[in-house]
Amino acid sequence: MEAYGRGDFCLAFRLGTIVVRLARHAEAAAALRRETAVLEQIADQLPCPVPRLNFHTPVGCPPFTTHREVVGVPITRERWSSLDSEGQRTLARDTAAFLRALHKIPVSVGLDAGVTRISARWLAEQLRQRLEETACPWIDPSTHTRLTSLLGAWALTTSSETPTSLIHRDIAPGHLLFNEDTGGLAGVIDFGDLAVGHPARDFIDLYEDFGLSICESVMRAYDSGPWSMETVRQWFFLEALNWTLDRTAESDEEEIEAGWKGIEQELASFE
DSSP states (O other): OEEEEEOSSEEEEEETTEEEEEESSHHHHHHHHHHHHHHHHHGGGSSSOOOOOEEEOOTTSOOEEEEEOOOOEEOOHHHHHHSOHHHHHHHHHHHHHHHHHHHHSOHHHHHHHTOEEOOHHHHHHHHHHHHHHSOOTTSOHHHHHHHHHHHHHHHHOOTTSOSOEEEOSOOOBTTEEEOTTTSSEEEEOOOTTOEEEOGGGGGHHIIIIIOHHHHHHHHHHHTOTTOOHHHHHHHHHHHHHHHHHHHHTSSOHHHHHHHHHHHHHHHHHTO
16 A cells, blocks of 8 residues: 545545545545535546546545556646747647646536535635634735725626636646656546636636746647736735735744735735
8 A cells, every 4th residue: 555645634545546536524535525516527528637536435434536547747837937939739639638628627526516606706705804804914904904905896897707617726846747758647536626617717826836837838729718927826816915915824934924924925916
């Protein structure tokens, strides 16, 4: 048995070529069930391999899933950047093709399985209320006022509402796998954060973890149509603020300080 991953939701390990993910609590078990139900319906509609899950609920044991390992090398920013121009174009094209295919799947597939529906307007309003109800010593009063004003405006009207798609919501390093033989995308894993929302939400990890240049190359290949990098940045800002507020309730001052510093920098770019 080989350890495969340890998170707040699941304990994962590998038995030969089989990956096992064990739910750590009831919420995780529900997420695994949703993920299994959706992937069962969409796996054949996607242009690259994804996990094909089996959900198990044995008596006396936490629920768990099993699937055959999706083989490939985890893609990082450094690995992507080390490719020549043709290799980078191939990877951008394959990543865009995966996202296009996922985003074309009827949202009813996700909603029927109980996945979360997310909205930029709703998230902006929730964040505005949290800021107004909670003292935040990490930012000055002026920044606090500017931030709540921006969120209030976005809660009323934002370009990040339509269209709506089934989204992966975690296109991060390690979840995209590289085929060293073909130079293309070998697979995509970890669909535990599946949701229904704006497709731009699927580009924020590319923007944050892979960088603006790589994100824009995937967007060009994707052909996003009426929405743009501005929409991606807006979603990134909302999720970054949500993460920072969550961390502020904890004790890691270094993470908190870095989070608020990033929020202030991003805030200036929207004004």
